[in-house]
Amino acid sequence: MRIAVISLFQEIIDSYLSKSLLSKARERGIFSVEVHDPRDYATDAHKTVDDSPFGGGPGMVMMCQPVFDLVSECNLPKPVIGLSPGGRRLDHALALELSAMDGFTLLCGRYEGIDQRIIDELVDFEVSAGDYVLAGGELAALALIESTLRLIPGVLGNAKSSMDESFADGLLEYPHYTRPASFKGVTVPEVLLSGNHALIAEWRKAAALYRTLVQRPDMIKARGGLSEADERILAKHGYSYKVSE
Numbered sequence: 001m002r003i004a005v006i007s008l009f010q011e012i013i014d015s016y017l018s019k020s021l022l023s024k025a026r027e028r029g030i031f032s033v034e035v036h037d038p039r040d041y042a043t044d045a046h047k048t049v050d051d052s053p054f055g056g057g058p059g060m061v062m063m064c065q066p067v068f069d070l071v072s073e074c075n076l077p078k079p080v081i082g083l084s085p086g087g088r089r090l091d092h093a094l095a096l097e098l099s100a101m102d103g104f105t106l107l108c109g110r111y112e113g114i115d116q117r118i119i120d121e122l123v124d125f126e127v128s129a130g131d132y133v134l135a136g137g138e139l140a141a142l143a144l145i146e147s148t149l150r151l152i153p154g155v156l157g158n159a160k161s162s163m164d165e166s167f168a169d170g171l172l173e174y175p176h177y178t179r180p181a182s183f184k185g186v187t188v189p190e191v192l193l194s195g196n197h198a199l200i201a202e203w204r205k206a207a208a209l210y211r212t213l214v215q216r217p218d219m220i221k222a223r224g225g226l227s228e229a230d231e232r233i234l235a236k237h238g239y240s241y242k243v244s245e
């Protein structure tokens with residue numbers, strides 16, 4: 001997968017990716033990330049990439065020319081995705097769609113915004129990291145990159161692990177414990193010490209269902225409520241709950 005990032009802050013992207021879990025998969029050539037800086041395409045002596053907004057108002061706006069020149073010279077992978085609070089919200093389903101692609105380009109805005117003509121002419125669709133405003137698209141781009149890449153088999157080193165996690169089957173993940181079995185008098189669920197792997201798998205399913213019921217009832221609704229089998233294993237493992245309307 002070839003990922004290109006258009007950003008005025010190359011070091012934010014590079015430093016994160018060089019230190020994260022993803023760096024090994026990058027070295028193994030499972031994906032490549034290249035960062036392109038619009039400043040390299042500025043034409044004046046000051047390397048100007050922004051200007052004040054027409055119509056007045058605070059802040060600066062990213063200019064068309066450096067970004068248009070960058071895109072026309074770099075043969076970037078499609079689609080071009082703009083990071084913006086107004087875009088489609090990043091979630092597991094979107095990460096899964098992106099993980100099936102051969103590549104894409106991420107355009108990170110900075111300053112107060114980017115000239116709308118860049119979005120209209122160069123961007124295929126926009127993605128948001130959530131309903132809040134960041135100083136720029138870089139953190140959102142990194143969240144998109146990491147959530148997408150970890151779904152590609154081989155990236156995490158363990159093909160199964162990303163499928164076992166929260167959201168993969170519409171549930172939050174079950175809780176984890178490690179040694180010691182008792183810490184300051186608080187013990188881990190006994191079933192985990194039983195060595196009975198079928199029972200442990202069933203407990204994990206029940207614990208995942210319960211955690212999702214309590215913390216994200218909207219996700220239980222989205223999967224059509226609890227099945228009879230779900231209700232059975234919740235009761236068997238001692239979870240009682242009330243489904244809220």
Ligand code: ADE
Pocket residue numbers: 083084085109127128129130131132133134135136137140
């Ligand atoms: N740029 C600024 N805020 C953002 C957000 N919430 N998501 C994506 N890009 C952004």
